[in-house]
Amino acid sequence: TCLAGSFTWGGHNPVEPAQLGCAIIVGPRMDNFAVMADDLLGAGAALQVMDEAELTETLSHLLKTPQECAALGIKARNWTATKSGVLDETLRLLEPFFTKAESSP
Numbered sequence: 001t002c003l004a005g006s007f008t009w010g011g012h013n014p015v016e017p018a019q020l021g022c023a024i025i026v027g028p029r030m031d032n033f034a035v036m037a038d039d040l041l042g043a044g045a046a047l048q049v050m051d052e053a054e055l056t057e058t059l060s061h062l063l064k065t066p067q068e069c070a071a072l073g074i075k076a077r078n079w080t081a082t083k084s085g086v087l088d089e090t091l092r093l094l095e096p097f098f099t100k101a102e103s104s105p
Contacts, residue, residue, distance in 0.1 A: 002055065006030050006037075014040055018080045023072035025049060025058055045079040047072065 001022040005012035010032035017024050024046040030037035040046040049055045062069040 001025070002059070003027070003030075007055075011037065014046060014076075015080060018045065018076035021073040021077040023047075023062060023069045024076050025055065027055070040076070040079055043075060043079045043082075045072070045075040 001017035002025045003012035003014060003017070004027075006029050007027035009029060011026070011030035011034075013033060014024050014026065014036060018040070024040065026037055026041075026046055026048050028048070028050050030048075037046070037048075041048055047058055049058050062072070
């Protein structure tokens with residue numbers, strides 16, 4: 001999956017393609033998802049290209065090496081598995097504030 005919004009504006013959320021086990025390619029503009037993109041790239045779960053020529057080269061390479069493409073998708077899916085507890089952890093941290101708000105007059 002090429003996240004096209006990452007070539008022209010602040011990026012595109014990579015979570016859904018990662019959950020589906022897609023090989024992910026992002027462009028240079030992942031501003032709206034910078035932390036997530038850095039994490040994905042650091043985990044080897046996505047590839048970043050800077051321009052059309054590099055995108056063409058990367059797509060061509062992945063199409064010629066389906067095992068590498070599949071491995072990238074597996075890394076992406078595994079990356080999402082490591083993040084599966086984020087919502088529960090966030091709610092746990094916010095719970096004291098909810099309790100306090102409920103007991104306020």
